[in-house]
Amino acid sequence: MENSIYKSMIAANQLLEKQNIIANNLANISTTGFKEKFIFQIQNQNIKNLYNNCNKITKEYHNLSSGILNHTKRNLDLFIKDDGWLTVRDKNGQEAYTKNGHLKINSNRKLTIQDNEVVGNNCNITIPNNINVKILSDGIVTSIKKNKNHITQTKIGALKLVRIPTQDLIQKENGLFYLKKDNQINKYINTVNHSNKIRVQSGMLEESNVNASRNMIEMISNARQFEMQMKMISMCDQNSEYANQLININN
Structure with a gap:
């Protein structure tokens, strides 16, 4: 009983x-x-x-799986294609990964996602004042200046885009994904290298699936x-x- x-x-x-x-x-x-x-x-x-x-x-x-795509036409909104992830640094300074491509510029002129600073590919990304920002499909961040007869693009930095197998990821309470301790990518360093094969598309956001x-x-x-x-x-x-x-x- x-x-x-x-x-x-x-x-x-x-x-x-x-x-x-x-x-x-x-x-x-x-x-x-x-x-x-x-x-x-x-x-x-x-x-x-x-x-x-x-x-x-x-x-x-x-x-x-991908959620519905929302065409926002905003330069700092990104859709990360396929199995790619954006890299951010959480409030504890640890590297984390997200599919949320709604980027903002904070008071320190840093790119952030939900108040987590976006990590650059071997660089620190600082957005100058009074410029238009455009993010290319390979994650390169550029500034756009319109002159009289032409448009000038200047590279500011590049986003760190990574590819991670699903089985190596774990989600925490803050909504971000992290590498598991027993991951197969790097068992000694809890980070992932940038992948040149990941592509993003600006002006679009991936909704919840x-x-x-x-x-x-x-x-x-x-x-x-x-x-x-x-x-x-x-x-x-x-x-x-x-x-x-x-x-x-x-x-």
Whole structure:
């Protein structure tokens, strides 16, 4: 009896964890570049009892497919193509990666994404005052000056664009992606080198790829399963009370 209650409790906790993930997906449905997250359980092959919920290993994964493209026509809005990532430096100074290409210029004339400074490719990027900025498809940042009969472009710096396998990434609470400690790229230095093959497109933003319908269906399904586990616990508790009453009567 106690074993059944314990199993139902473990299953209910796992469902609550799933609900938190889905709720976070739905909350970020309008967040630029957000990638929906899911968790699933796999059986630990070292455990012989295949029906023991507490012996399942929980893993998480992200849907890294592209979201809908929004044509903003803003020079500092970027769509990072294919499996490329923009590199930023978080508030702790650690290198992180994002698909959010909504760049801004802060008071120090630095390019930022959600207040995280954008990392340059072997350079520091500082935007001069009173210029028009254009970012080329290879990530080179230029200033544009219009003279009488021609346009002059001057290189300011270049963005650090990287390619990282999905299995080497982990997302933290700040929404940024980081290299896992056991990554296959560089096990000793937690950074990635710039890739010349990554391309960006300015004037466009990649919206969140959260599928609202699928997440809502999953949330409803989890809620029903959670209710079923609560009923199982309640039934086991009632059966335990009935058993105690019978024992007392026989005594």
